[in-house]
Amino acid sequence: MKRRQLLQAGSLGALAAGMGSLGPSVTGASLLAAQQQRSGLPPIKITDVKCILTAPAGRRLAVVKVSTSEPELYGLGCATFTQRIRTVQTAVDVYLKQFLVGKSPWDIEDIWQSSFVSSYWRNGPVLNNALGGVDAALWDILGKWTGLPVYQLLGGKSRQAVDTYRSAGGRTFEELVDSFQQLREQGYRHIRCEPVVPEASPPLGPENAARPANQRTRIWEAAPFARALPRFFGKLRERFGEQVELLTDVHELLPPILAIQLAKELEPVRMFFLEDPLSPEDVGYFKHLRQQSSTPIAMGELFNNPNEWLDIISQRLIDFIRVHISQIGGVSMAFKLSHLCEFFRVRTAWHGPGDTSPVGHAANIHLGLVVNNFGIQEFHGLTQSERDVFPGSPQERNGYVYINEAPGFGVDLDEKLAARFPIRDDPSFDLHWGNLRRKDGSIVKP
Numbered sequence: 001m002k003r004r005q006l007l008q009a010g011s012l013g014a015l016a017a018g019m020g021s022l023g024p025s026v027t028g029a030s031l032l033a034a035q036q037q038r039s040g041l042p043p044i045k046i047t048d049v050k051c052i053l054t055a056p057a058g059r060r061l062a063v064v065k066v067s068t069s070e071p072e073l074y075g076l077g078c079a080t081f082t083q084r085i086r087t088v089q090t091a092v093d094v095y096l097k098q099f100l101v102g103k104s105p106w107d108i109e110d111i112w113q114s115s116f117v118s119s120y121w122r123n124g125p126v127l128n129n130a131l132g133g134v135d136a137a138l139w140d141i142l143g144k145w146t147g148l149p150v151y152q153l154l155g156g157k158s159r160q161a162v163d164t165y166r167s168a169g170g171r172t173f174e175e176l177v178d179s180f181q182q183l184r185e186q187g188y189r190h191i192r193c194e195p196v197v198p199e200a201s202p203p204l205g206p207e208n209a210a211r212p213a214n215q216r217t218r219i220w221e222a223a224p225f226a227r228a229l230p231r232f233f234g235k236l237r238e239r240f241g242e243q244v245e246l247l248t249d250v251h252e253l254l255p256p257i258l259a260i261q262l263a264k265e266l267e268p269v270r271m272f273f274l275e276d277p278l279s280p281e282d283v284g285y286f287k288h289l290r291q292q293s294s295t296p297i298a299m300g301e302l303f304n305n306p307n308e309w310l311d312i313i314s315q316r317l318i319d320f321i322r323v324h325i326s327q328i329g330g331v332s333m334a335f336k337l338s339h340l341c342e343f344f345r346v347r348t349a350w351h352g353p354g355d356t357s358p359v360g361h362a363a364n365i366h367l368g369l370v371v372n373n374f375g376i377q378e379f380h381g382l383t384q385s386e387r388d389v390f391p392g393s394p395q396e397r398n399g400y401v402y403i404n405e406a407p408g409f410g411v412d413l414d415e416k417l418a419a420r421f422p423i424r425d426d427p428s429f430d431l432h433w434g435n436l437r438r439k440d441g442s443i444v445k446p
């Protein structure tokens, strides 16, 4: 049945339900059924929920596909937690699937709320990513059915494109300046730099470098790093002037008092933001940081639960919320969070690293197009193989990133091609977080 016919059938069903069954004697179950029909949407059901793993650019990606009883109608949502990707797959394929098959894909909010409590224990990053993938897939389905892009369902465009930042790289100041210059020439107005500070993080010795990536111990000392950064950014500002926005990320690696010193010393540079100055366990220090410094603060990529962000937003202690959308439970939660932030003048800067699928990037961008308090979007571009596996992926021009105008998120997944890029169960994907140590051998906590 075509969409319009089904809409009519849904409307007729709604009319019948409204006339015939809404008396005082209806049961809770029949009332729910009547409300569902009154929406005017057809009574289709979720028939399958699965997690697809693929690595077209070598980075392990997870995408949830929700199928429905309507032929060809399915949705996709990013659920990538690359370091623990098979646990996300289990959460989707074993647990959420049996919970959701048979439910209505139109009940996006109810599915979010019921799935969230379905395991009783509150979600962490694994279950949030699984739920986030389902949630985005349901928005995708609603968009495809109504023929509208998700940004339209969320309220329509506040802007025509989403401004992005990229990272300049290089082991020396000169290399980094070259990389920075190239990005400027490509049109980027916001550039993140994370300088290599040899006094803080010496090069790997030959014995260490010969080990598998996940067994290499990296040395990292906070104090020389924190002292070097203001000098570095002072030179960079001198070199490139005021017509570019400078960003940096310290990955939650500093003891709180060094983070406060750093934020103060960066004030003359007028940073766009200082990212992740404190670890999630140190959020209590944000009020001290704020009292001491006017450097704009971005925070949130390790957050999972509203209790981690409510206080620092409502007390006006940060300037950019930087959560990873699938990690907090998907588009529904991110949309609510962005509205909360709007009233405290906190802008969005959704986490958009390379281990985000193009479906996830598209979700970031759709939200960025809508919310008034958009700040900036992290987007490092896509490889051709990613674009081939995910037809309709976002495109960049002059430092902005654009989605297409197709219904839903506008990004598809070629499952056959995706299968030609299997993920590797290589623990080096844990990166170096478990092996970052001080010179005395103790672990450094991000």
Ligand SMILES: [Mg+2]
Pocket (backbone or CB within 6 Å): 249, 251, 275, 276, 301
């Ligand atoms: Mg970060």
